[in-house]
Amino acid sequence: MIRIENVSFKHRTTPILTDITLTIPKGGVVALIGPNGAGKSTLLSLVARLHPLQTGAIEIDGLPVNTTPGRELAKVIAILRQDTTVASRLKVRELVGFGRFPHGRGRLTEADHAIIEAAIAQFDLADLADRFIETLSGGQRQRALVAMVFAQGTDYLLLDEPLNNLDMYYARELMRSLRKVADEKGKTIVIVLHDINQASAHADRIIAMKAGRIVADGAPAAILTPDRLETVFGFPMRVETIEGKPFVLHQL
Amino acid sequence: MAERRLLGLAVAALLAAVAFLAIGLRGNIAFVLELRLLKLAALVQVGVAIAISTVIFQTVTGNRILTPSIMGLDALYLFGQMLMVFLLGGVGYVALDPQLKFGMEVLLLMALAAALLLPMLKSRLDMGLMLLAGVVFGVLFRSLYSLLARLIDPNEFAVAQSASFANFNAVRTDLLVFAAIVTVIAAIIAWRARHVLDVISLGPDTATGLGVGWAGTVTGLLLVVAALVAVSTALVGPVAFFGLLVAALAERIVESRRHGLLLPAAAFAGIIVLVGGQTLFQHALGNATALGVVIEFVGGLVFLLLLVLGSRK
Numbered sequence: 001m002i003r004i005e006n007v008s009f010k011h012r013t014t015p016i017l018t019d020i021t022l023t024i025p026k027g028g029v030v031a032l033i034g035p036n037g038a039g040k041s042t043l044l045s046l047v048a049r050l051h052p053l054q055t056g057a058i059e060i061d062g063l064p065v066n067t068t069p070g071r072e073l074a075k076v077i078a079i080l081r082q083d084t085t086v087a088s089r090l091k092v093r094e095l096v097g098f099g100r101f102p103h104g105r106g107r108l109t110e111a112d113h114a115i116i117e118a119a120i121a122q123f124d125l126a127d128l129a130d131r132f133i134e135t136l137s138g139g140q141r142q143r144a145l146v147a148m149v150f151a152q153g154t155d156y157l158l159l160d161e162p163l164n165n166l167d168m169y170y171a172r173e174l175m176r177s178l179r180k181v182a183d184e185k186g187k188t189i190v191i192v193l194h195d196i197n198q199a200s201a202h203a204d205r206i207i208a209m210k211a212g213r214i215v216a217d218g219a220p221a222a223i224l225t226p227d228r229l230e231t232v233f234g235f236p237m238r239v240e241t242i243e244g245k246p247f248v249l250h251q252l
Numbered sequence: 253m254a255e256r257r258l259l260g261l262a263v264a265a266l267l268a269a270v271a272f273l274a275i276g277l278r279g280n281i282a283f284v285l286e287l288r289l290l291k292l293a294a295l296v297q298v299g300v301a302i303a304i305s306t307v308i309f310q311t312v313t314g315n316r317i318l319t320p321s322i323m324g325l326d327a328l329y330l331f332g333q334m335l336m337v338f339l340l341g342g343v344g345y346v347a348l349d350p351q352l353k354f355g356m357e358v359l360l361l362m363a364l365a366a367a368l369l370l371p372m373l374k375s376r377l378d379m380g381l382m383l384l385a386g387v388v389f390g391v392l393f394r395s396l397y398s399l400l401a402r403l404i405d406p407n408e409f410a411v412a413q414s415a416s417f418a419n420f421n422a423v424r425t426d427l428l429v430f431a432a433i434v435t436v437i438a439a440i441i442a443w444r445a446r447h448v449l450d451v452i453s454l455g456p457d458t459a460t461g462l463g464v465g466w467a468g469t470v471t472g473l474l475l476v477v478a479a480l481v482a483v484s485t486a487l488v489g490p491v492a493f494f495g496l497l498v499a500a501l502a503e504r505i506v507e508s509r510r511h512g513l514l515l516p517a518a519a520f521a522g523i524i525v526l527v528g529g530q531t532l533f534q535h536a537l538g539n540a541t542a543l544g545v546v547i548e549f550v551g552g553l554v555f556l557l558l559l560v561l562g563s564r565k
Contacts, residue, residue: 050457074463081457089509090453098451102463106447152462 001025002047002156002188007056009042009212016042018212020056026155027186029178031199034209035233040192041082043209044158047190048079060156074102078152082160082192084145086133092144093129096120099151119151122177124170138165146174150181159191163198171195175202196248200224208232221246254506254513261505261520268528269296275535294428295530297435298484299522303502304442305480306495307518308473311453311511316503317558319495324390325481326490329361331393334400334412342408350426358434358482365478366471431483438476438483439519445473446511453509491544493551498522500554 002024009017017039024030032040045051047058049065058065060077078099086095096119100112108116120129123143133141142165149157157178163171179202181187193199199206199220206223208216210232216223224246230236237250272295273288306319320326336353337345368389401409442449448469451459456466484491502518503509529543 045457048461050460070460070465071463074461079457079461081461084458085455089503089507094510098454098458098462101447101451106450149461 001059001061002190003057003059004043004047005057007043007046007053007058009039009046009051009054016212017046020212020214022207022214022217024188024190026061026188027182028204029182029189029191029202030205030207031203032190032192032207032209033194033196033199033232034215037211038209039212040209041160044079044160044190044192045081048077048158049073050079050081071102074152074154076154077156077158078149078154079158080145080149080160080162082164086141086145090133091130092125092133092136093120095133095144096125096129096147096151099148099153102152115153116151119147122150123147124173139167139170142166143170143174150177155187157187157189157191159189161192161194163193163195171198178202196224196229196250200245200247224248254508257505257507258513258517258520261502261517261524265520265523265527268524268531272527272531275531290428292527293432294487295526296523297428297431298487299498299524299526300439300519301431301435301480301484302491302495303498303518303522304439304515305477305484306499307502307511307514308442308449309477309495310499311449312470312473312477314453314455316500317496317555319493319499320477320481321490321495322390323386324393325361325365325478326485327390327393327397328364329357329482329485330490331397331400332357332360334397337408337412338400338404342404342411345408345411351430354427354430354482354486357486358479361482362475362478365474427486431487434479434483438480441472441476442511442515445469446515449473449511449515450509489544491547491551493555494522494525494547496558497547497551497554498525500558501525 002022004020004022004024007017007020008015020043032043034040042051046053047060047065049070053066060073063073063076065073093116096116097108097112099119100108100116104112120126123146125140125144125147128136128140128144133144136144142162146159146162149159159178162174166174175198178189178191182189182204191203193203203220205218206216206220207214208223208228215232216228224239226236226239229239229248229250233250237248238252239246239248241247269292272292273285277284309320309323310316310318336348340348368385401412404412448464451462451464452466452469452473454462459469460466498518498521502514502521505521506513506517508514525547526543529547533543533546
């Protein structure tokens, strides 16, 4: 369980997050949506202790993120940041292998190799495994990064816009993989999405943020209504129901 | 594949060392050998120290064309030398116990490097800012050095100047044992941190996500770099582009940025270039020119090449 209590965050004097309190129980896919600058990425960074906590408290399975040693947390929670840059002269298999670093401090066992190969297979990277990262396209690189985060094998996954650069096929595949590990292995996935319909199709719960606050929180059917969406994004949009799921036609 | 190339580098380094010791060996063999062994030990140490410090520094800063000396670390060292000459006078400077002086210099350089870099590390490290600051520090220390050089009298300047040019012919063998201890300890630390260095090269966010405490680890690594720079600068004087040359060479030879391969490869490349080059100059070219000049020339060309190639990508 991720427990966030009264968390506020300021960048110099600009408030980014204001008094966020949130509980995410174990298991399931939670989508974070909201306009640019709503504080979604900052919230994920704070949970993954990439920024120091200013006020409030965050706990993951009872481990406070600001005092628990980084090594211990890395076995519990993994994060994929937006636009991660990767050092060159690194092969895809090596990059995915870094996901195992928290477990063996760099020494790979047979079990580690099996996990790495499984992650490579899961994200369709077998043909690319021996290529250097800098020779890949943006979408392929993104898949390699997601595979690395998967290989970390943590119970909690924080993904900041992982669908960036992915084509329709791989975006759908990634969302289905996330759904599958959430259902079969009881993993907890918190994912920042801009494609609301992906959230509708695959998430259990949607949390909408705006200007550093949580403005809506609930099941997709409850959140994706024209009124709610207009308060979050500031313009009216059509919502249609297909196979019992709300789909937002914001392009019209 | 990469392992075999690494082995090739090791063999080449060994051959260079043997050639350095054996070629033209005549007269009082025991005396000549002892002299050459001392010099070999110094050259090997300098090669290893510069290679390792450059590789670590490039990994921490995430930049392949930066070296500690481009960042002004050895300018800081030289400014310290000049300041001592200025304060103690040429005679007082020469009269200092070399080991004590050296020990103090290493500690001082580590402390200063930490003091200048730590504030930036603490506030979650803006790398661009740090590099800019480093370059500015470099200019500052070089300018202060020139200012002091204009203030002291010419005889004393000569004393200070002898410490300010790379000279592979007149290495300071009196500091050898002390320097060797520092280099060996630093090399062991670097080797043990090889997997952590791999993760560090992924950048602060990913490294933190994988459980590496960024600020602490980077601080420790920069202290190691500062100690290694002090060792090599004290032994032979400042060399700007040598580290860049061997790091670039090593990376191309083993075709990997993995530190388990890269660190030893860079160290061997450093030994080959220094010891092999020195042998070549002494015996084949009759000391026609100074090795330091040629290394800087070639290293400078590599620097330009990396700049041009980097900008084209």
